[in-house]
Every structure is written in structure tokens, then in C-alpha cells.
Amino acid sequence: EERATVDTVLISHWHHDHTGGIADVLSTAPDAAIYKYDPEPGHKGIVDGQKFHVDGINLTAVHTPGHTKDHMVFVLAEEDAMFTADNVLGQGTAVFEDMSEYLRSLHQMRQLFSGRAYPGHGPLVEDGPGKITEYIEHRQQRVDQVLQTMRGSNDGIDAGGTRWSAMDLVKIIYSDVPDALHPAACNGVLQILEKLASDGIVIKHDRDLWQ
Missing domain, CATH: 1.10.10.10 (Winged helix-like DNA-binding domain superfamily/Winged helix DNA-binding domain)
Incomplete structure (x- = not known):
């Protein structure tokens, strides 16, 4: 209905529930560029601080290892919000591969925005930094x-x-x-x-x- 096109796909980390749909996207939009930290062959890499611009939307990628080594979050400038992927969820707590890295990433994430968190799982969080503080205190x-x-x-x-x-x-x-x-x-x-x-x-x- 929207006649939308897909030309860029940003992948937060390697877990199958975040990469399993790539083939379906490419079957519909074969020219779409797939971006990921430490990418698979045929995909494009993301570096920390890389910026993406789509139809007036500005995203900044931030490497935030913890949940996985390749984990990325994306700061949405227009809303002062963050796509937190699986480092911070809409409900419950997250699992992680390295606690020291995870805590460093949480502290970093908390400083990068003041608005909503859009998690990889669960409902959106109105007070994103507040939720991150809860995660840090829980750990x-x-x-x-x-x-x-x-x-x-x-x-x-x-x-x-x-x-x-x-x-x-x-x-x-x-x-x-x-x-x-x-x-x-x-x-x-x-x-x-x-x-x-x-x-x-x-x-x-x-x-x-x-x-």
C-alpha cells in the first residue's frame, strides 16, 4: 500500500532471529545492501559511528558488544531515541556473552540518548536511559x-x-x-x-x- 522500497538493511547482530529474514528481504528487494558488523560474504560492514540517512531519518551505528561480540545499536537523531536490539529488551533482562563488555556498553548507551528505546524484543520503552539504569543496577x-x-x-x-x-x-x-x-x-x-x-x-x- 505504501509502495515502499527497501535499499538498506541494518543488522544488529548474528543471532538467527535477527538474520533469518535476510533471504526473504533479498527475494523481494534483490538490490538491497545488507550492513552488519563483521559481515558475511556479500554483505557490507558497519563501523562504530557510521551514519545512515534514509528519507529524512538519520541513524548512527554504535558498536556495543555484550549480548554478542558483534552487537550494534542505532541512535535515531530525530527522536533522540535508540534501537537497542538485544542489549536492552522491552521486558525481562538480556543474556550476554561477556559481562564486562556488556556493562561498559550499557554505560555507553545510556549517555547517547534521552528518549525512547526500541528493543529487539518486547514493547517499546518510553524512558530508555531509565531502563538501562535498571539493567545496570540489576547486574x-x-x-x-x-x-x-x-x-x-x-x-x-x-x-x-x-x-x-x-x-x-x-x-x-x-x-x-x-x-x-x-x-x-x-x-x-x-x-x-x-x-x-x-x-x-x-x-x-x-x-x-x-x-
Whole structure:
């Protein structure tokens, strides 16, 4: 009805739910240019800070690794808004590959706009920076829970010498969550432990034990 044409497609990251429709787009618009950070053969690359202009709309691409290494968000100048892709969702929290990178990206994203966030999943968020602040605070809360558990300050017992597996920590921190969801939570706890190890706060031992 709109007689719209597609000449540019911006891909936020490599996950199939964000790339799986490329073939269908190209079947309808075979001359469309596909842009992505670290692109596939035949596609065009995106660099941090690259600008795109379409019918009076101005987008700036920003490399924000965390959810994935190649993750990009796009700042919409006309609305002072951001397409946050999968680093920030419309509901719930996001998964990530590297927590240190993810937190750096969240802090960076929060400074780049003051309006809405258009996420890759879920409803739009009216206060985008506010939602990002919630994400940062939530992650810090989880870090604090891991450290508190490892130090034993919940019950007054000094557990500083105990060696923990990620699942040991999950069973305490996520005790109110069904066991079936513990493996998914374990990945997030592992990311926290890796960050704490890189910060010199915890030590990683053999057999994936942490102290």
C-alpha cells in the first residue's frame, strides 16, 4: 500500500532471529545492501559511528558488544531515541556473552540518548536511559549476591575459604527459582565469576571451582 522500497538493511547482530529474514528481504528487494558488523560474504560492514540517512531519518551505528561480540545499536537523531536490539529488551533482562563488555556498553548507551528505546524484543520503552539504569543496577545486585554468598555474610559464617562451582551459587542465589531454570541462570553466574576474576576479586581453580 505504501509502495515502499527497501535499499538498506541494518543488522544488529548474528543471532538467527535477527538474520533469518535476510533471504526473504533479498527475494523481494534483490538490490538491497545488507550492513552488519563483521559481515558475511556479500554483505557490507558497519563501523562504530557510521551514519545512515534514509528519507529524512538519520541513524548512527554504535558498536556495543555484550549480548554478542558483534552487537550494534542505532541512535535515531530525530527522536533522540535508540534501537537497542538485544542489549536492552522491552521486558525481562538480556543474556550476554561477556559481562564486562556488556556493562561498559550499557554505560555507553545510556549517555547517547534521552528518549525512547526500541528493543529487539518486547514493547517499546518510553524512558530508555531509565531502563538501562535498571539493567545496570540489576547486574550489580547479582554481583553483590555472588560476593555475599561466597563470603558467607548471609549467616555470619566466614565462607571465604570455600571453593564454589557456579551451580553451587545458583542453588543459593536462585533458590526461589524452579530447578529447571537453574542451568540458564548458571551461565549468568559464570559471567559474573569471570568478571570478578578479571577484576582480581575471586580466583579460579581447577575443575571450574572459584574462591
